[in-house]
Every structure is written in C-alpha cells, then in structure tokens.
Amino acid sequence: MTEFLQQLLNGISLGAIFALIALGYTMVYGVLRFINFAHADVFMVGSFVGYYAGKLVPEHSIWGGLFVLALAMIACAVLGVVIERLAYRPLRGGPTLNVLITAIGVSLLLENLGQFVFGATPRPFPELFPVTTYDFGGVFISSNQLVVIGVTLLLLFALRFIVMRTKIGTAMRAVSMNKQAASLVGINNDLVISFTFALGSALAAAGGILYALNYPSIDPLMGVLPGLKAFVAAVLGGIGNIPGAALGGMLLGIVETFVNGSEWSTYKDAIAFALLILILLFRPAGLLGRYVKEKV
Amino acid sequence: MPRPLLSLLVAIAAALGISAVSDHIDPYHLDVAVGIGINIILAVSLNLVNGYTGQFSLGHAGFMSVGAYLSAAVTMLLGPKLLGESGGTAWQQGGLFFGALVAGGLSAAFAGLLVGMPSLRLKGDYLAIVTLGFGEIIRVVFQNCEPLGGALGLNGIPAYTTIFWVLAFAALTVFTIYCLVHSTYGRGFLATHDDEIAAEAVGLNTTRYKIVAFVVGAFFAGIAGGLYGHFKQTISASGFDFTKSIEIVVMVILGGMGNTLGVILAAILLTLLPEVLRGFSDYRMIIYSLLLVVLMLVRPEGLFNFRRRRPTP
Numbered sequence: 001m002t003e004f005l006q007q008l009l010n011g012i013s014l015g016a017i018f019a020l021i022a023l024g025y026t027m028v029y030g031v032l033r034f035i036n037f038a039h040a041d042v043f044m045v046g047s048f049v050g051y052y053a054g055k056l057v058p059e060h061s062i063w064g065g066l067f068v069l070a071l072a073m074i075a076c077a078v079l080g081v082v083i084e085r086l087a088y089r090p091l092r093g094g095p096t097l098n099v100l101i102t103a104i105g106v107s108l109l110l111e112n113l114g115q116f117v118f119g120a121t122p123r124p125f126p127e128l129f130p131v132t133t134y135d136f137g138g139v140f141i142s143s144n145q146l147v148v149i150g151v152t153l154l155l156l157f158a159l160r161f162i163v164m165r166t167k168i169g170t171a172m173r174a175v176s177m178n179k180q181a182a183s184l185v186g187i188n189n190d191l192v193i194s195f196t197f198a199l200g201s202a203l204a205a206a207g208g209i210l211y212a213l214n215y216p217s218i219d220p221l222m223g224v225l226p227g228l229k230a231f232v233a234a235v236l237g238g239i240g241n242i243p244g245a246a247l248g249g250m251l252l253g254i255v256e257t258f259v260n261g262s263e264w265s266t267y268k269d270a271i272a273f274a275l276l277i278l279i280l281l282f283r284p285a286g287l288l289g290r291y292v293k294e295k296v
Numbered sequence: 297m298p299r300p301l302l303s304l305l306v307a308i309a310a311a312l313g314i315s316a317v318s319d320h321i322d323p324y325h326l327d328v329a330v331g332i333g334i335n336i337i338l339a340v341s342l343n344l345v346n347g348y349t350g351q352f353s354l355g356h357a358g359f360m361s362v363g364a365y366l367s368a369a370v371t372m373l374l375g376p377k378l379l380g381e382s383g384g385t386a387w388q389q390g391g392l393f394f395g396a397l398v399a400g401g402l403s404a405a406f407a408g409l410l411v412g413m414p415s416l417r418l419k420g421d422y423l424a425i426v427t428l429g430f431g432e433i434i435r436v437v438f439q440n441c442e443p444l445g446g447a448l449g450l451n452g453i454p455a456y457t458t459i460f461w462v463l464a465f466a467a468l469t470v471f472t473i474y475c476l477v478h479s480t481y482g483r484g485f486l487a488t489h490d491d492e493i494a495a496e497a498v499g500l501n502t503t504r505y506k507i508v509a510f511v512v513g514a515f516f517a518g519i520a521g522g523l524y525g526h527f528k529q530t531i532s533a534s535g536f537d538f539t540k541s542i543e544i545v546v547m548v549i550l551g552g553m554g555n556t557l558g559v560i561l562a563a564i565l566l567t568l569l570p571e572v573l574r575g576f577s578d579y580r581m582i583i584y585s586l587l588l589v590v591l592m593l594v595r596p597e598g599l600f601n602f603r604r605r606r607p608t609p
Contacts, residue, residue, distance in 0.1 A: 035421055090593050097352060098596045100424075101549050104542055105588035112581040228432070228538070235425055270436035273429030280426060281414055 002138035007261050008254065013145040013214065015253020016152035020207035021230030022237070022245035023159065024200030030176040030240035031196045034096050037103040038083055039204055040227020041110035044220060046076045046205025047125065047212040048118055054126035065128035069151070069209055073202040080201025081194050089190070114220030122219040125212040148210045155206060156246055159199070163242060168195055176240065225269065229256070232276045238289020247287060251275075300474055307467030315460035326459055330527055332567045333462035334520050337469045339547035339563040340556060341516035344473050346545065347554035349509040350489030352424040355411060356517050356544045358431030359404040361536035363518025364525035365444055367400030368453045371526065375454070393456040397465070397522040404518025405511045407434065412510035419492075431541055438533035449532025450525070457527035465523060469516045474556060476512065485509060489554065546588060552601025561600045 021043055028036040049072040057064030087106050091099050134141045163169040174182040175192045183189050211226060212218050233252045237244025252272055259268045279287065318326060338356060345353045375392055378384075384392070411430045418426055439447050476482045487495040488502045495502050525531045543566070551562030573580040591599060 029421075033421075035424070087589055087593070091596065094596055096421075097549070097553070098592050100352070101546070102589055102592040104546075105585050105592065108542075108585035109582065109589065112585055116578065116582060224538075228428075231425065232429070235422065239421070266440050267436055270433040273433050276429055277414060277426055280418060280422060284418055284422065 005139045007257050009139065009141060009145065011254030011257035012250065013148045013253070014257055015250035016148050017207050017211050017214075017249075018226070018230045018233045018253050019246045019249025020152055020155065020203050020210070021226060022234040022249045023156075023242060024204045025231050025234040026237070026239055026242060026245040027172075027196050027200045029234070030242075031172060031193055032088070032092075032099075034088075034099045035103065035231065036088075036200075037100070037227075038087075038106040038110060039200065040223035040230070041107050041114070042076050042080055042083075042201045042223075043204040043208040043211070043227060044114060044218075044223035045079060045110065046072045046201075046208030047218045047222065048114070048220075049075045049205065050128070050209040050212060051123070051125055051218060054128055057128075059127050060130040062129060065147075068128055069206060072205040072209055076205035076208075077198035077202040080197040080204075084194060084197040089193075111220055111224075118220055120220060122217045122222075125216040125218050127216075128209070128213060144213045148214060151206060151210060155203060159203070159242065162199070168192065172196060229272050232272050235286055236276055236279055238286030241286070241288050244286055244288035251287075300471055300478075304467055304471040307471075308464050311460045311463035311467065314463065315458055318459050328567065328571060329459055330457065330462050330523075332564050333459070333466045334524050334527070335544075335547065335563040335567045336466045336560050337462075337516055337520040337523070338544045339551065339559045340466075340469050340473055341513045341520070342544050343548050343551070343554065343556060343559045344477070344485070345509045345513040346548050347552075347559065348477050348485040348489060349506060350492075350553075351506055351509065352421070353411075353427040353510070353513070354424050354538070354541050354545065355427035355429075355431030355434075356513070357536040357538070357540035358427075358434040359407055359514040359517035360521035360524065360540070361434055361438060361531075361533060362407045362514075363397075363400035363404040363521030364531045364536070365400075365438055365450065365521075366403040366518070367396040367522030368450050368525045368531060369444065370396035370399050371454055371456065372450070372452070389454075389456060393461070393526065396456075396526075397461075397519050400522035401515045401518040404521065405515035407518075408511040408514025409507065411514070412507035428538065428541070431536075431538065435533045435537055438536075445532070447533070449530060449535075451530045453525050453529045453531065455526060455529050457523050462523055462527075465519055469519070470556060470560070472516075473512070486554070550591065550599050552598025555598065555601050558598055558600030562598075565599075 021039065024039045024042070025036060028034070028039070050068050053068045053071045057067055083106055087102050088099060091102060129144060129147050132143045134143070134146075161169075163172060171182070171187045171192045172195070174185070174187055175189055179189055182192075207226075207230075208223075211222075229252060230249065233248035234245045235248070236252065237246070237248030239245075252275070255275060256268055256272060259265060259271045264271070283289075314321075338360065342353065342356045345351050345356075371392060375396075378392060379388055407430075411427055414423075414426050438444060444450060477485055484495065484500045484502075484505045487498075487500055488505045492502050521536075547562045547566050548559055550566065551557075551559030569584070570580060573583060576583070
C-alpha cells in the first residue's frame with residue numbers, strides 16, 4: 001500500500017510537469033490549429049535560463065528559486081513571441097502542413113543552436129530550493145515534489161483565471177472559436193496570438209525548471225522526449241482543451257511512473273503512445289474533447 | 297510499349313550498366329550514390345501518403361526499421377540454411393537477397409496496415425501524432441527484442457546491397473507509384489487529398505484510399521530499410537527514430553508535395569547537402585534547420601515545384 005501511494009505521488013509530480021508543457025501545446029493548438037513542435041525546445045531553453053540564473057542567486061532559498069523561475073518564464077515568454085513573430089506569422093493563413101514544417105525547423109534550430117551555445121554534454125542543475133524529505137508513514141515526499149505540485153496548481157489556477165475571467169482571456173476564447181468573427185468585433189488577433197504564445201512558453205519554462213529540479217541533469221536535447229509525451233498528454237485530454245491537457249498530463253505521468261516501477265520498465269516510452277492510440281480508437285477527439293463534424 | 301514501362305526497363309538496364317563498371321568508380325562516390333538511391337525510395341514512397349493522398353504521416357522511419365530488421369533476419373538466420381556452408385553462387389545470393397527484401401517490404405506493409413486502421417477514425421494532426429507514436433512503439437519494441445540484438449542492434453549483416461539493387465528498386469518504386477497514381481483507380485488518391493468530403497460525396501471510399509496509400513508506402517519503406525541494412529551491415533533501433541522520419545518528410549515537402557520529380561531532386565539534394573557541409577560540421581545542422589525555416593517562408597510550395605499547384609489550406 002505504501003509502495004502504491006509512493007508511486008502514485010511520484011506519478012502526480014511527473015504528471016504535473018507534463019501538464020504544464022501540455023498546456024502550451026493545447027493553447028497554441030486551440031488558437032492557431034497547429035502543433036507547435038518548437039514548444040519542447042522552449043522547455044529546454046527555460047531550464048538552461050534556470051541553470052545560468054541559478055548561479056546568480058544563493059542556493060536553497062525559496063525567494064531565490066522563485067526569482068529564477070520568474071526570470072526563466074519571462075525569458076521564454078519573449079522567446080515564444082519572437083518565434084511566433086518571425087516564423088509563424090508570415091505563414092498565417094497558409095497550409096497547415098507548411099506551418100508544421102516550419103515548427104519542426106524551428107525546433108531543430110533551437111536544438112542545434114543549443115548544442116552549439118551550451119555544448120552537448122549534460123550538466124548538473126543547481127538545487128534552487130531548500131531540499132528536505134518528509135516521511136509520512138513510509139511514504140517519502142521530497143520538498144521538490146511539493147514545489148512541483150504547488151507551482152503547477154498555482155499556475156493552473158492562474159491560467160484558468162486568465163482564460164475565463166479576464167478580457168484578454170475572453171478574446172483568446174473568441175479567436176479560438178472564429179478568427180474572422182473575432183476581428184469583426186474589434187479583437188486584435190495578432191495581439192491575442194502573441195499573448196497565447198507568451199503564456200504557453202512561460203508555462204513551458206516553468207515546466208523546464210521543475211523537471212530539471214527533479215531530474216537534475218540538463219542538455220540541449222532534453223526537451224524532445226518530455227515534449228513528445230506532453231503532446232501526447234494534450235491529445236489524450238482532447239487537444240485545444242485546457243482541463244483536458246491537465247488531466248492528460250496527470251494520467252500520463254501516473255501511468256508512466258507505474259510502468260517504470262514494473263518489469264515492463266524498458267517499454268515505458270512506448271506505453272505513452274500505446275495509451276494514446278488506445279484512447280483515440282475509442283474517443284477520437286480525446287478524453288474531454290468534443291468531436292466536431294466537418295461541414296461543407 | 298507504354299512509356300512508363302519502357303522507362304523502367306531503361307532504368308534497370310542503366311543500373312546493370314553502372315554496376316558493371318562500379319569497380320572503376322570511387323568507393324566514396326558509390327556510397328553516396330547508394331545513399332541517394334535509398335533516400336529516393338523513402339521519399340517517393342512517403343510522397344504517396346503525404347503528397348498525393350494528403351495524410352500526414354510521421355512514422356516512415358518505423359516502417360523502414362521493420363523492413364531492415366526483417367530482411368536482415370532472413371539473410372542472417374535463413375540464409376546459411378538455404379545456401380549451405382559455401383555461401384552459394386552469386387545468383388543464389390541475389391535470389392536470397394531479393395526474397396529477403398520482399399519479406400521485409402511485406403512485413404512493413406503489414407505494419408502499415410496496422411497503422412492505417414486507426415486512420416479510419418482520425419484526421420490531420422491526430423493522424424500525424426498516431427503515426428509518430430507507432431514509429432516510436434516499433435522502435436522501442438526492436439530495442440527490447442533480444443533475438444534481434446536488443447539495444448545494441450544487429451551486426452554483421454551480409455553486404456548484399458550493390459548499386460544495381462538500389463537503382464533498380466528506386467526505379468521500380470518510382471514506376472509503381474507513378475502508375476498507381478496515374479491509373480483510374482489512383483485518381484482517388486488525389487481526390488482524397490484535394491477534398492475529402494467531396495470525394496466521399498461522389499462515392500469514393502476515402503478510408504480505403506488512405507489505407508492503400510499507407511500499405512504501399514510502407515512496403516517500399518520496408519524495401520528501403522532492407523537495402524539500408526545490407527548496405528551499412530549494422531542496424532540499431534535508435535537509427536530509425538523520429539529524426540529520421542522528419543528527414544524523409546522534409547524531402548517530400550522540399551520537393552513539393554505530390555510532385556514525384558521534385559521529390560527525387562530533393563532527395564538527391566538533401567543527401568548531398570550534408571556531404572557538402574561536412575567542412576562546417578559544427579554549423580551543419582544549424583544551417584540545415586535555418587534553410588528549412590527560410591524555405592518555408594519564401595517558397596512554401598516546395599523548392600522543385602514548378603507547376604504551382606494551388607496549395608490546399
């Protein structure tokens with residue numbers, strides 16, 4: 001039983017990180033209808049910003065850690081907006097496939113620039129927050145796991161507030177429903193899309209730092225696998241659907257942790273996709289998504 | 297004789313001719329030529345799925361790995377039993393190799409059928425991600441399959457691939473896909489690509505077209521995999537990952553979707569480019585990815601697409 005609880009807890013903290021990255025995919029997809037492959041590399045950049053900024057602040061201090069987190073989120077928000085402005089905006093209205101290829105190109109570019117600038121060797125990530133381990137009757141919780149879950153919950157609620165209660169959030173929802181109609185009622189589409197990218201990339205940066213705290217080694221290709229899985233999580237929950245992304249991320253994190261603890265652990269990278277295919281076969285639009293019949 | 301068939305025969309004769317003088321060609325150039333041929337098979341077969349039928353598949357490397365492993369297993373496990381200790385004559389070896397390639401192709405086609413089935417219910421990006429997922433699953437399964445070398449991969453595959461086999465199969469691939477797409481039946485691929493709903497409305501079974509495209513595409517990817525394995529003499533599952541699939545997709549996009557000649561040119565260019573950029577190996581991938589982005593921005597219809605087919609949104 002304690003074994004089960006322990007695994008569940010580890011799964012939730014991994015799932016929280018997947019959820020944060022998945023939110024970026026899902027928001028961009030919701031507004032622009034395309035898979036932003038470069039998102040996974042924004043995640044990587046976020047953790048590297050954290051690596052360099054972490055050297056500036058004293059280790060093991062809560063305020064220092066939060067400062068690094070905020071800095072990385074801001075840096076990646078800017079990066080996200082720049083990518084959108086330079087690579088995606090000129091193609092807006094063009095074929096989806098071309099935007100997709102551009103996204104893949106940007107992703108490769110970030111990975112290779114990362115290898116060039118940061119070097120390809122993995123490096124240890126500094127311990128930003130004070131580390132302690134709490135023991136609840138045999139179930140061990142590290143403070144980093146608590147930070148991950150806490151920060152994720154906070155960001156999720158903040159995002160929910162922004163999307164549902166603020167003016168720009170309403171505009172985002174409007175643009176995601178119908179771009180033309182949105183611009184007719186005076187919404188500046190470009191601004192809303194930039195804002196979406198900023199928000200999604202900031203969440204990816206937070207995910208990157210939280211990931212690096214728990215798996216303390218970072219390298220320029222670290223984003224690829226978590227990125228793919230987070231994307232799977234977004235599709236699993238129903239892409240374009242914010243609660244779906246959170247649910248998908250959690251589900252995937254928990255399943256992966258349990259598989260990792262079983263004799264099937266070498267198959268863990270395949271399980272995520274097998275789960276995805278299985279669910280899509282029964283619910284083609286994902287768990288919380290609605291299937292929209294195409295109209296002529 | 298119909299023109300495509302004549303071209304095929306000419307191409308195979310040319311392949312025979314080149315292989316006859318291949319001893320006099322610089323081995324490095326020969327290696328590059330084999331690489332180009334394999335990439336042509338991969339790109340042209342993916343073009344049937346992505347270009348002509350308009351389905352976005354990101355799992356082509358997965359099919360390639362199925363073909364590579366299966367055909368290597370045939371020549372390595374069955375070969376010694378069939379040919380005996382002496383290794384057989386050149387004709388026997390050729391026959392064995394051909395059989396192994398076809399076996400690899402067929403098993404990849406079967407994998408294609410398995411992937412094609414979910415496309416019954418999925419579209420666009422969902423399909424892309426499912427094919428990607430299948431590619432990754434295939435990779436992980438091979439990585440864990442101990443009889444096939446596990447994570448270390450298969451080594452000591454006999455070097456049966458020659459320039460003749462590669463050129464002949466490249467010609468055969470181009471021929472088959474050309475004939476398929478230009479047949480009455482094959483017009484359905486283009487119809488599925490252009491407007492799925494309209495195609496359904498005139499009574500085409502678009503699901504079936506998609507599956508046929510997947511199966512045929514996967515078959516040739518499997519053949520390419522077999523050629524690759526018997527060329528490199530060593531294969532490992534990690535060589536057929538997501539990046540490899542992307543590489544093939546880039547060839548198709550660069551050549552112009554649904555434009556076979558363009559795709560062939562793109563396959564040649566993208567095989568030569570890394571060789572040319574070898575001098576700047578540090579910047580090679582940076583240049584490559586930058587080219588990709590810039591190209592999409594300035595020439596979204598593909599580098600070698602001169603017919604300016606209206607890109608479909």
